[in-house]
Amino acid sequence: MKFLKKRALLLFWIILFTDIVLGLLKLDNWRWFTKPVLIPLLLIFLITNKSKPGNPFLSKLIFSGLMAACIGDILLMFSTTGYFIAGMAAFVMMQLIYACIYYYLQKKRFRINKRGLTGVAFMLLLSYFLFKYLETSPLFTPFAIPVAVYIGAISLMACLAANLSEAEKISDSGAIYIYYGAIFFVISDGSIAVEKFLFPGLTGLSIFVMLTYGIAQYLIVKGFYKFQMIKFSLVLFFLFICMYPAISQNYPTADGDATLRTKKLYSNLFRVMQKGVLFGHQDDITYGTGWMLEPGRSDVKSVTNDYPALFGFDLGHIEAYSPYNLDSVPFNRMAELIRFGYERGAVITLSWHCNNPYNGKTAWDVSSGTVTSILPGGPKNELFKQWIHTVAVFIRNLKSNNGEPIPVLFRPFHELTGGWFWWGKGYCSPEEFKALWRFTVDQLKNVEQVHNILYVYNAADFNDQREFEERYPGDKLVDIVSFDAYQSADVMDPRKSFIRNNKMRLSILTDFASHHNKLPAFSETGSENLPDKEWFTKTLHEVIKDYRVSYVLVWRNGGLKTPGKGGRQFQPNHSFYTPPADHPAANDFRQFHSMPDMIFLDKLAGERIYY
Ligand code: BMA
Numbered sequence: 001m002k003f004l005k006k007r008a009l010l011l012f013w014i015i016l017f018t019d020i021v022l023g024l025l026k027l028d029n030w031r032w033f034t035k036p037v038l039i040p041l042l043l044i045f046l047i048t049n050k051s052k053p054g055n056p057f058l059s060k061l062i063f064s065g066l067m068a069a070c071i072g073d074i075l076l077m078f079s080t081t082g083y084f085i086a087g088m089a090a091f092v093m094m095q096l097i098y099a100c101i102y103y104y105l106q107k108k109r110f111r112i113n114k115r116g117l118t119g120v121a122f123m124l125l126l127s128y129f130l131f132k133y134l135e136t137s138p139l140f141t142p143f144a145i146p147v148a149v150y151i152g153a154i155s156l157m158a159c160l161a162a163n164l165s166e167a168e169k170i171s172d173s174g175a176i177y178i179y180y181g182a183i184f185f186v187i188s189d190g191s192i193a194v195e196k197f198l199f200p201g202l203t204g205l206s207i208f209v210m211l212t213y214g215i216a217q218y219l220i221v222k223g224f225y226k227f228q229m230i231k232f233s234l235v236l237f238f239l240f241i242c243m244y245p246a247i248s249q250n251y252p253t254a255d256g257d258a259t260l261r262t263k264k265l266y267s268n269l270f271r272v273m274q275k276g277v278l279f280g281h282q283d284d285i286t287y288g289t290g291w292m293l294e295p296g297r298s299d300v301k302s303v304t305n306d307y308p309a310l311f312g313f314d315l316g317h318i319e320a321y322s323p324y325n326l327d328s329v330p331f332n333r334m335a336e337l338i339r340f341g342y343e344r345g346a347v348i349t350l351s352w353h354c355n356n357p358y359n360g361k362t363a364w365d366v367s368s369g370t371v372t373s374i375l376p377g378g379p380k381n382e383l384f385k386q387w388i389h390t391v392a393v394f395i396r397n398l399k400s401n402n403g404e405p406i407p408v409l410f411r412p413f414h415e416l417t418g419g420w421f422w423w424g425k426g427y428c429s430p431e432e433f434k435a436l437w438r439f440t441v442d443q444l445k446n447v448e449q450v451h452n453i454l455y456v457y458n459a460a461d462f463n464d465q466r467e468f469e470e471r472y473p474g475d476k477l478v479d480i481v482s483f484d485a486y487q488s489a490d491v492m493d494p495r496k497s498f499i500r501n502n503k504m505r506l507s508i509l510t511d512f513a514s515h516h517n518k519l520p521a522f523s524e525t526g527s528e529n530l531p532d533k534e535w536f537t538k539t540l541h542e543v544i545k546d547y548r549v550s551y552v553l554v555w556r557n558g559g560l561k562t563p564g565k566g567g568r569q570f571q572p573n574h575s576f577y578t579p580p581a582d583h584p585a586a587n588d589f590r591q592f593h594s595m596p597d598m599i600f601l602d603k604l605a606g607e608r609i610y611y
Contacts, residue, residue, distance in 0.1 A: 015041065023206060029275070039067075039217065042066060061104070065101065066094075072090030074087075085146055092153045098157045106164050112163060120155075164178060178223035181216045182216070184219060187216075254477050258407075261404060261407050262405075277550070279308050279310065281554055282313075286334070288302075293329075306593060308600055313329070319386075335398055339401070345607070347551070349553065357380045370422040371427065375439060392443070410455060412455075414484065415524075416471055434472075437477060455480070457472060480519045481513050483522065484524035494527075506520075524553055533587075534585070537595070558576070
């Protein structure tokens with residue numbers, strides 16, 4: 001106790017800073033050890049430093065006020081709405097108790113004075129404008145009443161604090177601390193509302209909230225006790241204001257004008273990467289083994305009772321103005337399925353098996369000269385611009401239920417280090433590839449004005465960093481760096497060589513990503529038809545478990561053998577990459593699904609990655 005008597009406040013500051021640094025590093029899980037101890041430390045300071053017996057009624061009030069704050073702190077750490085409301089209720093209690101304390105302290109000679117009146121006018125004005133501002137956010141509507149109640153409680157507390165500070169004229173009395181504490185509380189809670197409803201997840205803002213909250217509680221408790229360190233708090237506060245532009249810088253997107261949801265998605269993917277790897281599946285809800293376009297159906301769901309966290313789709317043939325993609329998926333249905341995924345909080349990724357613009361043949365046609373023919377000045381440049389336009393129209397028109405553009409991870413010119421597509425290594429120089437990338441991003445961003453895209457740079461094979469980055473177009477044109485690699489059945493020991501090669505690639509990838517401040521992903525993989533019934537837990541998981549990588553996506557389950565609807569022949573591809581329900585690998589896939597570091601949709605939905 002003696003130790004704490006002297007050091008409770010010092011510990012409070014240390015833990016407050018640790019909490020802020022953890023927030024900055026997005027290590028939110030660790031904050032369970034810091035945030036809940038802040039208020040108890042202030043309480044310990046008060047209890048251990050009590051010189052005289054004091055007023056027991058007041059002591060009880062102070063104790064209950066701080067307890068309410070502590071409960072509120074804990075409740076607000078959960079991300080769901082129910083906890084948020086409960087946390088607010090705890091803070092309403094705390095504000096009302098603080099208000100009672102300030103009233104009680106002036107009870108005998110309570111008169112409304114000038115500072116009290118100014119407080120009322122100020123709080124009325126502030127509440128009015130804040131409320132109007134918050135109302136511009138669609139997220140705010142369900143919270144309007146609880147927020148109004150909270151504003152009422154904090155205003156009462158702040159006005160009584162202002163009144164008390166004038167009543168107790170002497171500037172170094174506890175009242176002045178309470179007054180400044182109330183001001184910091186108003187700043188902190190105003191900011192929390194702006195953060196929650198208008199800029200959810202903005203790191204700089206949430207840190208600002210925590211710092212001002214810490215200072216407010218500290219000053220109030222100091223006021224309860226009386227202390228000289230007010231200047232220290234003010235210095236801290238101004239220091240923070242100066243540092244704010246630096247720390248509020250989130251991960252910049254290649255498209256500086258990307259929509260708020262797109263920017264949120266990007267920074268949230270970095271945050272969620274600390275918790276685990278998102279599992280993705282190509283064409284998961286589009287078709288699967290033996291079925292096509294059945295609402296809600298998914299081969300992954302049939303086995304795990306959960307959807308993947310990431311849904312992949314392919315735009316191939318959109319450039320040919322075909323109503324169907326190269327796998328016979330109608331583009332209008334694809335847009336609906338993308339909305340289905342987005343509304344459930346899943347990530348959407350699009351690849352583009354784009355035909356050869358030089359001769360109209362497929363993406364696999366590697367006629368030489370294709371890339372140079374579509375670059376500015378080339379004979380097919382105009383045609384390629386039109387092709388990009390078809391992609392732009394599709395992506396721009398992907399809208400959520402409330403009409404917002406749906407962010408997508410776009411992965412054009414994929415497997416660029418491979419030799420099987422017309423844009424591949426061997427069919428253009430690194431400089432030509434970079435020019436192609438620059439041209440495409442520029443068209444989408446600046447000419448077509450599509451702002452719901454994160455750009456994915458995607459290699460296939462590479463054996464060292466030089467090979468991986470040889471064609472990298474630059475940090476300003478890329479958001480996500482990735483590679484594709486499949487387990488081949490034709491090698492000596494397929495499992496061993498897959499693990500060895502891809503650990504090597506992941507280590508190059510994650511190193512590159514962290515140096516360039518990009519998000520790393522294993523964007524395509526799989527073991528065709530899963531001959532190894534423990535492939536997911538013993539091979540794939542073995543590869544990714546030691547690396548921080550945002551997501552891993554396995555390829556499509558092609559499989560309908562009969563003609564598809566509308567008289568179109570669905571092109572069957574009998575291979576699959578997630579097991580059908582009766583396959584020997586199904587059990588292992590269920591185990592993979594329940595691994596703590598694997599994230600499927602149920603887990604991801606709670607992360608609110610677009611907010
Ligand atoms: C390839 C193969 C093709 C398919 C294309 C686009 O990897 O699966 O059969 O048409 O992807 O999905």
